Amino acid sequence: MTVRSPCIGACRIAPDTGWCVGCARTLAEITAWGGAGDAWRATVVAALPDRLGRAASRNGSSVNQKTSLAIKSQ
Known part of the structure; x- marks a missing residue:
């Protein structure tokens, strides 16, 4: 089984x-x-x-749904 990258192309490191x-x-x-x-x-x-x-609760925003779905499908 190959584990795919969870990258969704929204690449930016949060400081x-x-x-x-x-x-x-x-x-x-x-x-x-x-x-x-x-x-x-x-x-x-x-x-x-x-x-x-943790990031979503810290920022008060919802978790990126596209990322969540990509992670669940692996």
Whole structure:
């Protein structure tokens, strides 16, 4: 099984969290993604819903639905 990238093309690192506003990965995770194995990718993807929820509650905005659906489909 290949774990797909959760990137939705809304790439910008939030200075307060260090997470991408589109996919909630760190810059280090984004950089390592291409050479990483599926076990590592799955671990990163498993952490994203919590990060997105925390970011949404901090910002008072809803979680990006496109990102949420992409993560759930993996």
